[in-house]
Amino acid sequence: MxxxxxxxxxxxxxxxxxxxxxxxxxxxxxxxxxxxxxxxxxxxxxxxxxxxxxxxxxxxxxxxxxxxxxxxxxxxxxxxxxxxxxxxxxxxxxxxxxxxxxxxxxxxxxxxxxxxxxxxxxxxxxxxxxxxxxxxxxxxxxxxxxxxxxxxxxxxxxxxxxxxxxxxxxxxxxxxxxxxxxSSWSQDLLHSQEKMEMRKLLGLPEEKVIIVYSGSTAGWQSLDLMSDFVSKILEKQPNILFLVLSPSSPQITDFNKRFSNNFVEKWVLHNEVEKYLKVCDYGILLRDETTTNKVASPVKFAEYLSAGLSVIISKNIGDASSFVNENNCGFVVNEKLENDLKPLSEEQRIKNSNLAKKFFTxxxxxxxxxxxxxxxxxxx
CATH class of the missing domain: 3.40.50.2000 (Glycogen Phosphorylase B;)
Known part of the structure; x- marks a missing residue:
């Protein structure tokens, strides 16, 4: 074959x-x-x-x-x-x-x-x-x-x-x-103390709640939408750090100028992405409502859950948005997030990771x- x-x-x-x-x-x-x-x-x-x-x-x-x-x-x-x-x-x-x-x-x-x-x-x-x-x-x-x-x-x-x-x-x-x-991704999560130690090793602040975006800068990734959304969160919650694992783009450069104290940009190899995701709290997956996105199955959704993250996701992204609602593994949002983001509990991390094992391997x-x-x- x-x-x-x-x-x-x-x-x-x-x-x-x-x-x-x-x-x-x-x-x-x-x-x-x-x-x-x-x-x-x-x-x-x-x-x-x-x-x-x-x-x-x-x-x-x-x-x-x-x-x-x-x-x-x-x-x-x-x-x-x-x-x-x-x-x-x-x-x-x-x-x-x-x-x-x-x-x-x-x-x-x-x-x-x-x-x-x-x-x-x-x-x-x-x-x-x-x-x-x-x-x-x-x-x-x-x-x-x-x-x-x-x-x-x-x-x-x-x-x-x-x-x-x-x-x-x-x-x-x-x-x-x-x-x-x-299949090369490890299913083992970091315990709280291990997570803090790894953050320090990676040069990330230990005390902040971290939202991460991991992916390309292609048009369907809707970077303008994501930037506007995260800006509102950072203005409201200064204890949030936005980590971007992506090549640079005009939107990312502008974001860095506005929120330099709450923003870290890194472009890492594919085999290094996992260790960065596992020290974060939330993965973000916001996209415009287009046919392209309505039928999509983004790899990053599976990767976020596998790393134990809860997912902040737009409505109508393939089958992923309804999955988040049905399994309580994040937030399906419109223009803004209604509640403040808190550090993710170890119990929720384990739940998210187990969902990935069951549905995304x-x-x-x-x-x-x-x-x-x-x-x-x-x-x-």
Whole structure:
């Protein structure tokens, strides 16, 4: 079986939602899964080396320059399929899926679409690509991926509803698997004294309540919304520290100027994020109400809970907002937070972490992965 990606950079998300998934399928289901990853020719050899260091059996291939030429990569995929002898593909994203579907009459027996987003909505709402002429192509490619695939993985029930509304999807050949934490993350929490000692080691104040944002500065992250929201909290509660684990951006720079005594910015490697999260109290996940965010399953939600944090979240973010309400593991907010934030109790930390173990690990979705792979391998 091939797990196929196209134009996905090696980020923390790639490590936890691609490489970790392939490793899990290999071990838990005893299936030989080969990662085939088409990546940009810019910095190709460096990126290839990094991916191979994480999963040595991966086939990392250069993609044709610019996304407009995505179909040409089906030629490379054709010879890759011949070389590996594999005839089943799980394809992450619409372009990878359509590349696989092009080969289906010839070499590929079955294709599963690993749907991560409302792709055409994302391109429309956030100008993801500079090539405006690509939008009609993307809409058609997304519809084909949803309708023509033999099976589908979806990150949320809201994404399934999006498929139903946009493409008249009416099959039941799918499973829902949200974004999950990397298997390398430790499930052990820090006790109160250990947490204070680690804060000191990381250069963070021991006495403050810490809100953390961990993630990218992409448009759908709604940094303006988050900055305005946190500003109101800091003006009201001077005992709060806002920690940002992210690359710099205009919003972050401006925030630092206004709240320098209550703000720390760090950009750390993916394998260092966990230790920072575990010394915080609250993870923040605020986003604008767009279709992109309505169907999303942010990895940071799983990571926050796994680290024991309660989550401050906007309404209507995939299935995560309702999860917070139903499980009392944070606050679903609108424009402001009604109550003052207090240090998180050890009892609440343990509860949050246990929720992550139950609902946001690969192991929690063994049955769903097995349904998918059995369907593709004709073991129904």
């Amino acid at each position: 091939i797990y196929l990606t196209y134009s996905d950079p090696l980020t923390g998300v790639f490590q936890s939602q691609v490489i970790d998934v392939c490793n899990y399928l290999n071990k838990a289901l005893d299936i030989k899964v080969c990662l085939v990853s088409f990546i940009s020719i810019k910095g190709f050899w460096k990126s290839r080396k990094r991916i191979k260091a994480l999963t040595k059996n991966a086939l990392v291939l250069p993609m044709f320059p610019t996304i407009i030429l995505w179909k040409l990569n089906a030629i490379t995929l054709f010879f890759t399929v011949l070389l590996t002898g594999e005839r089943v593909i799980i394809a992450r994203g619409v372009f990878a899926c359509n590349m696989a579907l092009i080969l289906k009459p010839l070499l590929i027996r079955k294709v599963s679409y690993d749907g991560r987003a409302a792709v055409s909505a994302e391109y429309t709402e956030y100008d993801v690509s500079p090539y405006k002429s690509l939008l009609p192509v993307i809409k058609l490619a997304e519809k084909k991926a949803v309708i023509k695939s033999d099976f589908r993985l979806s990150v949320s029930t809201e994404l399934i509803k999006y498929w139903e509304n946009q493409f008249n999807y009416n099959s039941r050949q799918h499973v829902i698997i949200p974004s999950t934490v990397n 690969k192991e929690a979705y063994f049955s769903q992965y097995k349904i998918c792979t059995d369907s593709l391998m004709n073991k129904e």
